[in-house]
Amino acid sequence: MPAVLRAAPETVKIGMIHPVTGPLAFGGGQCRLGGQIAVADLNDVGGIKSLGGAKVEAVLGDAQGKAEIASGLVDQMAEQKVAGITGCYASNLALAVTQTAAKYSIPVSIDSGIADSITSRGLANVFRFFPDNTTMTNQAIACLDALNKGAGSPAKSAVIVHENSEFGTSTAKLLATKLAGIGIAAKETIGHATPTRDFTNIALRIKAQAPDLVLITNYPNEYQLLLRTLYQQKVDLVAAYSVSGGGFNLPFAKDQPAVSANMIDYNHWYNPHDPRAEAFRKRVEAAGHVFGWEVLFGYFAVRVLADAIERAGSADADRVIPAFAASTWHDDWLPYGPTRFVNGQNQGARGLGLQIQDADIKVIWPGDFADAKPVFPRPKAG
Amino acid sequence: MTALLLPAIVGGLLTGGVYALVALGLTLIYGVLHIVNFAHGALLMAAMFGAWLLAAKLGLDPLLALPLLTAAMFAVGWALYRFVIGPVSRGQDRAILLATLGVAVVIDNGALMLFTGDSRTIETPYALAMLQAGPLLLPEAKLIAFVCALLLAALLWAFMALTDTGRAIRAVAREPEGAMLVGIRPQRMFALAYGIGTACLGAAACLLLPSFYVSPQVGESFVLIAFTIVVLGGMGSFPGALVGGLLVGVTENLGGLYLGESLGPICVPLLFIAVLLLRPTGLFGAAR
Numbered sequence: 001m002p003a004v005l006r007a008a009p010e011t012v013k014i015g016m017i018h019p020v021t022g023p024l025a026f027g028g029g030q031c032r033l034g035g036q037i038a039v040a041d042l043n044d045v046g047g048i049k050s051l052g053g054a055k056v057e058a059v060l061g062d063a064q065g066k067a068e069i070a071s072g073l074v075d076q077m078a079e080q081k082v083a084g085i086t087g088c089y090a091s092n093l094a095l096a097v098t099q100t101a102a103k104y105s106i107p108v109s110i111d112s113g114i115a116d117s118i119t120s121r122g123l124a125n126v127f128r129f130f131p132d133n134t135t136m137t138n139q140a141i142a143c144l145d146a147l148n149k150g151a152g153s154p155a156k157s158a159v160i161v162h163e164n165s166e167f168g169t170s171t172a173k174l175l176a177t178k179l180a181g182i183g184i185a186a187k188e189t190i191g192h193a194t195p196t197r198d199f200t201n202i203a204l205r206i207k208a209q210a211p212d213l214v215l216i217t218n219y220p221n222e223y224q225l226l227l228r229t230l231y232q233q234k235v236d237l238v239a240a241y242s243v244s245g246g247g248f249n250l251p252f253a254k255d256q257p258a259v260s261a262n263m264i265d266y267n268h269w270y271n272p273h274d275p276r277a278e279a280f281r282k283r284v285e286a287a288g289h290v291f292g293w294e295v296l297f298g299y300f301a302v303r304v305l306a307d308a309i310e311r312a313g314s315a316d317a318d319r320v321i322p323a324f325a326a327s328t329w330h331d332d333w334l335p336y337g338p339t340r341f342v343n344g345q346n347q348g349a350r351g352l353g354l355q356i357q358d359a360d361i362k363v364i365w366p367g368d369f370a371d372a373k374p375v376f377p378r379p380k381a382g
Numbered sequence: 383m384t385a386l387l388l389p390a391i392v393g394g395l396l397t398g399g400v401y402a403l404v405a406l407g408l409t410l411i412y413g414v415l416h417i418v419n420f421a422h423g424a425l426l427m428a429a430m431f432g433a434w435l436l437a438a439k440l441g442l443d444p445l446l447a448l449p450l451l452t453a454a455m456f457a458v459g460w461a462l463y464r465f466v467i468g469p470v471s472r473g474q475d476r477a478i479l480l481a482t483l484g485v486a487v488v489i490d491n492g493a494l495m496l497f498t499g500d501s502r503t504i505e506t507p508y509a510l511a512m513l514q515a516g517p518l519l520l521p522e523a524k525l526i527a528f529v530c531a532l533l534l535a536a537l538l539w540a541f542m543a544l545t546d547t548g549r550a551i552r553a554v555a556r557e558p559e560g561a562m563l564v565g566i567r568p569q570r571m572f573a574l575a576y577g578i579g580t581a582c583l584g585a586a587a588c589l590l591l592p593s594f595y596v597s598p599q600v601g602e603s604f605v606l607i608a609f610t611i612v613v614l615g616g617m618g619s620f621p622g623a624l625v626g627g628l629l630v631g632v633t634e635n636l637g638g639l640y641l642g643e644s645l646g647p648i649c650v651p652l653l654f655i656a657v658l659l660l661r662p663t664g665l666f667g668a669a670r
Contacts, residue, residue, distance in 0.1 A: 021490070021598075023602070025498075025499025025599060026498075027499075029498055190642070191643055191644045192643040192644070197603055197604070198397045200397070201386075201390055201635050201643070202638070202643060204389050220501060224501070224503070225594075231510060232512050232521050251500065251501075255502070255503050255505070256503060258505075258510060
């Protein structure tokens with residue numbers, strides 16, 4: 001008699017919705033890349049073991065930066081019976097995707113949408129492993145306060161510059177309300193559109209205000225154009241400090257060393273003391289890709305979702321969602337501690353204070369994770 | 383605010399110079415030939431990647447690369463019209479529109495595949511350099527672009543007004559049948575004009591790159607404003623494209639200064655509507 005034939009385990013499909021074309025293509029592409037690496041890693045170690053080693057298959061969707069397209073992709077992925085969705089790089093896309101996914105009860109693992117409202121609307125299918133905007137902004141303020149007080153409080157005033165969609169506007173509002181509590185007066189808040197082609201006007205307005213700090217929250221191209229213009233207009237600052245700065249990345253540090261030098265960002269990053277994190281970065285770079293924090297986002301959004309499917313022993317939403325909610329997933333690559341979801345938001349998630357030094361990104365705060373000392377205040381503008 | 387007025391106007395003029403560079407090629411293609419060239423932004427992006435490759439991989443400064451890239455883009459534009467847009471469209475406006483849209487999609491996605499969505503910049507000795515002029519700090523890269531925009535507008539005007547080829551292109555645009563009767567071959571003129579318009583993008587790319595970034599989406603940042611400038615300045619008018627570009631640059635800056643960066647952008651559409659209400663053919667457009 002032949003051996004008992006066993007059916008090959010079915011594939012577990014994970015949808016990935018990101019803007020990989022359009023103005024947000026860089027960040028969206030980075031998130032997708034991280035997700036694809038996670039899928040490859042999962043399959044390399046035997047797939048979903050509780051499902052008989054079922055392989056994980058990525059179902060890719062390009063949201064093009066448009067909420068209606070992102071929402072339509074959820075409908076398509078529901079027809080393809082995905083076990084869960086990760087995405088969506090931008091908050092407005094994540095809001096649309098989570099709303100539509102709720103209709104089908106598809107679990108959504110948010111990667112880089114930071115707006116609080118993504119998880120605060122009470123949708124049971126939505127989980128964010130990464131910090132929300134309020135957490136990031138509160139921590140960013142604590143980091144700024146520590147850096148300022150550590151240097152004898154040279155910074156007493158700030159101008160806030162933000163892009164004018166949900167992400168930038170909500171962050172700027174939070175910053176404006178928190179600054180007074182650490183002894184820094186917000187002189188002006190300036191919003192701008194994406195894309196903005198020229199920042200001379202804004203730089204001159206900042207220069208006229210003569211603040212000690214410029215606080216920035218916007219997307220990559222505008223981030224770098226703004227800093228470039230501030231540099232050219234010789235705007236003298238104690239520090240330029242961004243919160244979730246879209247353009248704070250390694251290519252910026254390497255390609256524009258003069259402009260990027262000593263830029264501080266409060267953002268997502270890996271624990272530099274964990275050798276696996278450094279090895280992951282080298283692996284991404286060796287494959288010819290840019291390594292940015294969005295890659296980590298995409299990677300871990302898939303890993304925590306796959307962990308929930310693994311523990312659920314099923315790809316059915318009815319079982320994956322409770323398993324996701326009960327996650328205690330823990331990996332020291334990220335400075336998070338064990339996962340604990342409250343209303344879909346991981347309570348241990350946090351960012352780190354980062355600074356570009358010697359054309360590289362260094363962790364400067366908090367001390368437990370730091371691998372460099374902060375340059376604060378920065379040297380006077382030439 | 384008063385202290386910022388002069389810098390805002392000068393800054394607007396410099397930015398307007400950059401807009402004019404992009405609009406000059408378009409006014410030839412859209413304004414003279416009436417081809418709604420959806421590929422204009424994509425071709426600008428392709429030219430900027432060309433300038434970036436020459437700078438980043440071969441160390442060729444964009445200003446030195448300008449003649450080379452202008453010639454290369456002329457060849458690209460001419461070939462595109464001669465072998466793709468012309469044969470596909472068979473002279474029908476609607477088909478031309480769809481053909482240029484198709485070309486744009488192919489170029490955009492080709493760039494995304496080749497270069498991914500990353501933004502890239504280059505460092506040149508003058509990219510960050512500033513010229514102190516009294517109280518003003520002027521970026522040298524934009525000053526160079528501004529002067530070149532003036533030169534390019536003058537050259538194009540002279541070419542179209544003073545040479546036989548320029549006159550032939552205008553003749554084809556106005557009276558194609560009449561032009562054929564005197565021995566002008568319209569499709570050759572169309573291909574030539576499309577090539578010249580695309581060549582302008584080669585020059586614009588070299589002048590833009592030191593002060594901007596390039597990504598597969600960069601064309602979208604300029605193409606809508608370029609169409610606005612062409613109509614505002616007067617279809618087919620090179621002085622119109624130049625003055626329109628400068629006016630739009632200054633309006634944008636003053637709008638941002640007085641209304642804020644979020645509300646400020648409405649000033650350009652308002653200016654556009656106001657000009658067309660008063661002068662339906664645009665600032666320098668000839669009445670028909």
